Amino acid sequence: MAILARRRTGNVQSHHAPGAVGLVQGALVDMITAADVAEKAAQVEVEEIRGICPQHVTLIAIFGTIADVDAALKAVTEFFNS
Template sequence: MDIKLIKAPGENTLRIISERSRYKIEENPGAIGLVQGKLIEMIGACDIAEKSVGVEVFDVRGSCPQNFVLLAIVGDMEEVKVALENIKAGGDVKKW
């Protein structure tokens, strides 16, 4: 599983994510966490993130031949960091 934290995402980053998902980011969040992996890992990661903190989680779609499963975790910097830490820990959930 690949994990990336984007601090204070730029306007074009937000546009790309919005265009590749059904989720429209209305305000600039403090951070976006990106998690890429197998479908089974992404469903588990989504559940862990939602149970960790008050973040929003959604699927970012790829396009063939690079169709991959990618989650975007949106929220305040500390909330996203905690969610990503909990995903890395495999579900040992720490609350924000």
């Protein structure tokens, strides 16, 4: 969690540690869509994780309870596999 905390790009910092973190990576446009789908599917907080990627891949983290992160990841997977 400390590694992710240092690499989070958002200004919103939760006062307590989330129960789970889901990581998703892909093209920027897909990660914007994934973040939207995740936040609409469950009570989660989605943030971009900073990094250096020569292939221009973007990484997002989905923070929340285990059940909410699971629901968000399932919704993202279903969206991109349909």
